[in-house]
Amino acid sequence: DIQMTQSPSSLSASVGDRVTITCRAGQSISSYLNWYQQKPGKAPKLLIYAASSLQSGVPSRFSGSGSGTDFTLTISSLQPEDFATYYCQQSYSTPHTFGQGTKLEIK
Amino acid sequence: EVQLVESGGGLVQPGGSLRLSCAASGFTFSSYEMNWVRQAPGKGLEWVSYISSSGSTIYYADSVKGRFTISRDNAKNSLYLQMNSLRAEDTAVYYCARVGVVITTYSYYYYMDVWGKGTTVTVSS
Numbered sequence: 001d002i003q004m005t006q007s008p009s010s011l012s013a014s015v016g017d018r019v020t021i022t023c024r025a026g027q028s029i030s031s032y033l034n035w036y037q038q039k040p041g042k043a044p045k046l047l048i049y050a051a052s053s054l055q056s057g058v059p060s061r062f063s064g065s066g067s068g069t070d071f072t073l074t075i076s077s078l079q080p081e082d083f084a085t086y087y088c089q090q091s092y093s094t095p096h097t098f099g100q101g102t103k104l105e106i107k
Numbered sequence: 108e109v110q111l112v113e114s115g116g117g118l119v120q121p122g123g124s125l126r127l128s129c130a131a132s133g134f135t136f137s138s139y140e141m142n143w144v145r146q147a148p149g150k151g152l153e154w155v156s157y158i159s160s161s162g163s164t165i166y167y168a169d170s171v172k173g174r175f176t177i178s179r180d181n182a183k184n185s186l187y188l189q190m191n192s193l194r195a196e197d198t199a200v201y202y203c204a205r206v207g208v209v210i211t212t213y214s215y216y217y218y219m220d221v222w223g224k225g226t227t228v229t230v231s232s
Binding site: 032046055101 | 152217
């Protein structure tokens with residue numbers, strides 16, 4: 001199985017901040033990397049697929065980059081509704097493993 | 108409106124069985140691959156099982172292989188997860204999710220673009 005490791009596990013930031021979350025794969029996964037946002041008690045929501053493609057309806061302040069083993073999710077200017085937990089997921093090989101999550105909290 | 112609605116969760120004793128259902132609406136269910144994903148209390152997301160659009164290809168996580176069975180009925184726009192020999196560690200919210208795909212010249216990029224709200228399974232005596 002491919003291990004996905006996110007950093008940091010938690011992060012405190014303020015509205016308007018630029019935030020970057022990192023995801024590292026245990027082996028090269030090309031661009032087979034997705035990002036999801038999950039709010040408490042809610043289902044995950046797809047933000048980014050294929051490492052850098054923005055899902056329809058997702059605000060442009062979200063962006064993804066990377067390939068191979070190292071990936072980033074960037075929020076250019078944090079909004080109050082962005083405080084949530086973020087997960088990366090590889091779709092290179094089954095099982096399509098998730099990272100452990102990064103909880104983004106209000107400072 | 109594109110929608111997935113899970114049902115069938117509940118409290119079950121260790122060793123027991125439960126069948127989860129996922130009702131799809133607002134899209135052509137028979138054209139899409141589907142996943143089950145679960146989340147234990149306070150924990151992260153865990154992919155559980157995959158089924159192709161026709162049902163001919165199926166995958167399971169090692170943690171559920173031999174105990175869980177995924178299936179679908181395209182005529183009823185429904186996805187199922189039969190869970191047998193349940194253990195305490197199967198306690199989780201179970202989500203069904205639609206698999207989307209972007210196809211390029213050389214690659215198939217898979218992702219989960221529509222999720223249900225989840226159904227809670229509690230395994231406890």
